[in-house]
Amino acid sequence: MKKTITTNQKKLYEKIIEEATLDCHDEEEQIVGWEIVLDENIATPCSCRIGKQEVVLEKISTDDNAGSVIGIVRLNKTKLRILIQDVILDDVKAMQYINAYKYWYKNG
Numbered sequence: 145m146k147k148t149i150t151t152n153q154k155k156l157y158e159k160i161i162e163e164a165t166l167d168c169h170d171e172e173e174q175i176v177g178w179e180i181v182l183d184e185n186i187a188t189p190c191s192c193r194i195g196k197q198e199v200v201l202e203k204i205s206t207d208d209n210a211g212s213v214i215g216i217v218r219l220n221k222t223k224l225r226i227l228i229q230d231v232i233l234d235d236v237k238a239m240q241y242i243n244a245y246k247y248w249y250k251n252g
Contacts (some may be wrong), residue, residue, distance in 0.1 A: 160244035172210045179206050179213050186238045191233040
């Protein structure tokens with residue numbers, strides 16, 4: 145089932161997208177811009193979920209070729225690199241930033 149976004153959500157996402165990608169000249173710079181904006185607006189470490197699994201989001205980074213933003217999560221003693229769009233936060237305000245990134249990644 146596809147989730148539709150409201151006009152207000154779209155406006156918020158576009159504002160966040162502008163913040164993340166302002167003055168970026170290519171996709172790699174945009175990904176780094178997203179990393180910075182997400183890192184500034186999501187207090188890590190924090191509890192989160194990947195699917196139904198409770199984990200700790202320890203850090204926000206980019207993959208090795210700066211092609212996407214990832215979260216470094218800890219599950220017990222194991223650290224995993226997960227696409228940030230697969231991270232679910234309970235903090236609604238922080239989650240808006242991930243949702244804006246998802247929207248940009250899908251539509252950008």
